[in-house]
Structure formats: C-alpha cells, structure tokens
Amino acid sequence: MRFVTMFVGLWLAGAVWAEPSLWRDEWSETDFERTTVENWAEIISGGPPRDGIPALSDPQFIEVPAESRIAPGEPVIAVEIAGQRPRAYPIRYLIWHEIVNDQIGPIPVAVTFCPLCNSALTFDRRVGGRVLSFGVSGKLRNSDMIMYDRETQSWWQQAVGTGIVGQMTGEGLELLPSWMESWEAFAARHPQGLVMAEPPWNRPYGRNPYAGYDSSKRPFLYSGEMPPNGVPPLVRVVRVGDRAWPMTRLAKAGVLREAGLALSWVPGQASALDAGTIAAGRDVGSVRVRDGKGRDVPHDVLFAFAFHAFWPDGTWMLGE
Structure with a gap:
C-alpha cells in the first residue's frame, strides 16, 4: 500500500482496539446498553476523534456550466429526485468529509462515501418522522465508517444504514437511488443540473489520500x-x-x-x-x-x- 499522506498516517498510528468503557467520556450521551454489536473488538478507532473528519451540512451548489475545477473523468455521486434539479456530489470533496447532510426539495438526505470500502450511499435522514443530522464518529467496523446522529448520539453502520449502538439501535435508514459516475456523464445528461461547490475547508481537494x-x-x-x-x-x-x-x-x-x-x-x-x-x-x-x-x-x-x-x-x- 502507498499511503503517503499525514492524514492516513494518523489513521495507522491511532488505530487501537477499544471497548465501550474507553468511549464513555467522549460519548457520554450514547446508550451503550442498547446495541446489536456482539463483539466489541470489531470496532476500532481509525485515528481521528469524533468529527475529526468533518461532515458537511448546508452545502452550497453552483450551476453545471459554472463548474471548472472537476476533470471529466472524476467521480461524482448523482442524486436524481423527481421534481427536483439533479445534483452531483463530487468525490473530490466527499473523500475528505465522507458525509453531506442536505435537503433536496421535501427530502432531507445524507450523501455518504466510505473510502476504505468504496461505499457510496444516499439515505433519507428521516426516522419515525424525526430528521437526523449525521457526523463521522472516527470509529470503524470491518473497515467501514461508523456514522453517528447528533440528535441521539447513536452510532450507525454506513454500509448497511442501520443503527448499531444507542437509542436508534435496530432502526434503518431508507436507501435512495444514487450512483457514482463521471462528472462528464452527469454534466452531459443534466446541463441544467447542480453540482456541490467547493467547501470552505482547508483541504487538498482533488488529491487522493489513499493512493494505491x-x-x-x-x-x-x-x-x-x-x-x-x-x-x-x-x-x-x-x-x-x-x-x-x-x-x-x-x-x-x-x-x-x-x-x-x-x-x-x-x-x-x-x-x-x-x-x-x-x-x-x-x-x-x-x-x-x-x-x-x-x-x-x-x-x-x-x-x-x-x-x-x-x-x-x-x-x-x-x-x-
């Protein structure tokens, strides 16, 4: 493997086996008694703490013709909801943020990307009529990102879209149709569409911290x-x-x-x-x-x- 950036180096240096007793101070509002996790050794710290990888909320968008940073072959997550302008979420941003909390018409969505699994999923953020907002916990299970919701501090498995620890244990997020495709393909199909603008964070957008x-x-x-x-x-x-x-x-x-x-x-x-x-x-x-x-x-x-x-x-x- 050729992980040469400091970002990934911190993941390696900080990866430790953990159990609930070691997490209670950081997650004092999380109910660890409610869980579907049978073997806590499956969950490890990836290095960054909670929100060390900052999820995005209230993203800004620009018109497709105004976008000049993204190369034709670069991947984007395409989300097309009936009655709404199609939106593209560039992986060049999601590889550094992993979650985007957005609102497309009447539907609150979480657009997610786990680099270690290549899993790109879009969820409806409503559970039982309640709208949740998601962040990155800094924990991994089977190399997949564990998300958390800010409302109950429950943990969610990204690849499955299911609550695994806390009040929301056993709840499932509705998976919405979305797919990864090239920026060129999205722009050609939707010249009047929208693309997420570059976030106001100091990140080397366009670089891949997981080279090779x-x-x-x-x-x-x-x-x-x-x-x-x-x-x-x-x-x-x-x-x-x-x-x-x-x-x-x-x-x-x-x-x-x-x-x-x-x-x-x-x-x-x-x-x-x-x-x-x-x-x-x-x-x-x-x-x-x-x-x-x-x-x-x-x-x-x-x-x-x-x-x-x-x-x-x-x-x-x-x-x-």
Missing part, C-alpha cells in the same frame, strides 16, 4: 474473513440487497439481466482510490441498476471484502 489502495492485496484496518469463491478482496462488486455482482463480470458483459434487474456498465469514470490525483485514476467505469420498468434501483458499488463482512450469507452472482 484499490490495487492493494489486503484491505486497510480489516482483520475479518476474506471473500469466498476466490474473489479478490478489493474487487468492486455491485450490491443490490444481499446479492453481489463482481464488477469484472459486469464490465465484460456490458449489460446483465438477472434477478429481475438490468445492470449496465460504461467506461469513463476514474477510480478515486488509485492515483495520487483523483483525476488520474484508472478507468473503473460506471454502473447503473434498473428494474424491469426502467426505474433506478438503490444499490452500492463496494469492495468484495466489505460485502462479505456485512452479508456473510449473501449471494454471489458469478454467472456460469
């Missing part, structure tokens, strides 16, 4: 079981529910029609986790998942090890 990560042999800060069937741990897979299609298979086919879904792959999106500059990342392509009526289906494109960690009994769609 997605070509590594092993995941970072992960000690769990590796995927079955000879699937490399850092191969991207397309997850829909508890099924996973290896990206290598989908890219070869271009289109797969299985399990009542149509999965498509097109080239043109740079990996955010390859080169030191995101724009220079190798082409990993973009995925879209639709149902039999052509409607977008919520899905994720994450690394194989993360799918196996959170869906150990999941189905691997390997074809023949």
